[in-house]
Amino acid sequence: MEKNQAPEKPYWLTVRLSPREVQKLKKLLAQSAHCRNLSELVRTILFKQELTIKKRNASLDELKSEIVKVKGELRSIGVNINQVTHYFNGHPDPAEKRYFARKILPLYKKVGQKTEQLMVMVSQLSRL
Structure with missing residues (x-):
């Protein structure tokens, strides 16, 4: 057999x-x-x-999908930051560097917001 x-x-x-x-x-x-x-x-x-x-926990499934969504958003923001950093390092002109520095600041703020959002989700996970 x-x-x-x-x-x-x-x-x-x-x-x-x-x-x-x-x-x-x-x-x-x-x-x-x-x-x-x-x-x-x-x-x-x-x-x-x-x-x-x-057993499946519906609230846990919902939370997982939110985390996946935030992960994708963070990945997109990271790609944008990398592109701006590449342009920043490729231009020797200080005026252009200031332009790129101003352009990257909102992206870092978005990262902070998404990180806070993830922390809330992690605390929800710890309660489940």
Whole structure:
């Protein structure tokens, strides 16, 4: 027998279920961390083996998507800062350097705002 192949189960057990019971089992199967099909789930329940349920926290999912959004915004701001810094270092004229320095200041302020936003999100994570 191969490693990944389940042991042979030659006996069949037929059980009649209501649509509601089938839905309940399918919901449990979707939440189960280890059962791959209904048969496995029913055997696990029937023989009182430990059933691990995966739970999702909707507020955590929402927070994760916000963090990903802020990460993208910070990456864009960083690219802009790098471009302005490149132009700044490439121009020897002091007037042009002042222009680029003034242009980069709002970008650094945005980084500060996004960092504060991330800190709020991290504190929310610590409360979950």
